[in-house]
Amino acid sequence: MFQIVLFLTSIYITYYFSPPTKSIGWWEGGEILGGRDEVAGGTWLACTRDGRVSFLTNVLELHTLPEAKSRGDLPLRFLESKKSSEEFAKEIVKEVHEYNGFNLITLDLSSNKMFYISNRPKGEPPTVQQVQPGIHVLSNAKLNVPWPKVQRLKLNFKRLLSTYDDDEDIPIKDMIDKLMRDDTKADKSQLPNICSIDWEYNLSSIFVEVDTPLGRYGTRSMIALSIRDTEEASLHETYVEKELWWEKTINYYINSKVRINDITLV
Numbered sequence: 001m002f003q004i005v006l007f008l009t010s011i012y013i014t015y016y017f018s019p020p021t022k023s024i025g026w027w028e029g030g031e032i033l034g035g036r037d038e039v040a041g042g043t044w045l046a047c048t049r050d051g052r053v054s055f056l057t058n059v060l061e062l063h064t065l066p067e068a069k070s071r072g073d074l075p076l077r078f079l080e081s082k083k084s085s086e087e088f089a090k091e092i093v094k095e096v097h098e099y100n101g102f103n104l105i106t107l108d109l110s111s112n113k114m115f116y117i118s119n120r121p122k123g124e125p126p127t128v129q130q131v132q133p134g135i136h137v138l139s140n141a142k143l144n145v146p147w148p149k150v151q152r153l154k155l156n157f158k159r160l161l162s163t164y165d166d167d168e169d170i171p172i173k174d175m176i177d178k179l180m181r182d183d184t185k186a187d188k189s190q191l192p193n194i195c196s197i198d199w200e201y202n203l204s205s206i207f208v209e210v211d212t213p214l215g216r217y218g219t220r221s222m223i224a225l226s227i228r229d230t231e232e233a234s235l236h237e238t239y240v241e242k243e244l245w246w247e248k249t250i251n252y253y254i255n256s257k258v259r260i261n262d263i264t265l266v
C-alpha cells in the first residue's frame with residue numbers, strides 16, 4: 001500500500017481566550033494548504049501543491065520563554081523554502097535554541113525523505129533524525145515516547161488499518177471519527193509527571209474536553225492528510241468554530257513526479 005496518512009489533534013487554551021485560528025484552506029498565492037494561526041501568522045500543519053508537508057507539536061513543559069520566537073514559523077519556513085527536508089533540517093538545527101520546546105516533522109516528496117527535528121530535552125543536543133517507513137506517533141514528548149495515549153492510538157490505528165485491504169482506499173474522515181474522538185483517560189500511575197496530576201489526567205485522552213474556571217479547554221481541531229501514490233492528496237479537518245463542530249475536506253493533485261514511500265504517521 002502506497003499511502004501516507006497523517007493525523008493531528010490540536011489543543012488550545014480555552015474556547016473563549018484561545019488565539020484565533022483559521023480552519024484549513026488555500027493561502028494567498030495558492031501554493032500552501034493548511035490551518036493558520038491568525039495572530040502570529042504561522043501554522044501547525046500544512047502541505048503544498050508541490051508535495052511538501054510539515055507539522056509541529058509543542059513539548060509539554062513547565063517553563064517557557066515569553067520572548068522566544070513563534071514555533072508556528074517553523075513549518076512555514078520549510079514549506080516556503082526550496083530546500084529538501086534534509087537540507088532544511090541541517091539549516092534549522094543551528095537556530096533551535098531560539099524557540100520553546102517543539103517537535104517538527106518535514107517531508108518533501110521530491111527527495112522522498114521525512115525528517116524529525118526537536119530541541120528537547122533542554123541541555124541536550126537537538127535531535128535531527130530521518131523518519132523511516134512505518135507507523136510513528138508524535139504527542140507532546142519526543143517522537144514515539146510511549147505515553148498512554150500514544151500507545152492507545154498506535155494500537156487502534158493498526159487495528160483499524162488491518163480492517164482494510166492493501167489496495168483499498170482509506171477514508172480519512174472515518175479514521176478521525178473512529179480514532180480521534182476517543183476520550184478514554186490514562187491510568188494515573190502512567191502519567192509523565194511534568195505538571196499537576198489532575199491536569200495531566202485531564203489531558204491524558206486522545207480527545208480532550210475539560211471545564212476549567214477560565215472556560216472550556218480541549219481539542220478544537222482534528223486534521224487528517226492522506227497522499228496516495230497516484231499523487232492525489234486529501235486534507236480533512238473537523239473543527240470547532242463559534243462553539244459548533246464543522247467539517248471540511250479539500251482534495252488536490254500534487255505537481256511532482258515521484259513515488260511515495262510507505263510512511264505512516266499518526
Ligand SMILES: *[C@@H]1O[C@H](CO)[C@@H](O)[C@H](O)[C@H]1NC(C)=O
Pocket residue numbers: 196198199202209210211212213
Ligand atoms: C479536570 O477536569 C475536571 C472535570 O472536567 C475538572 O473539574 C477539574 O477542574 C480539572 N482539573 C484541572 C486541574 O483543570
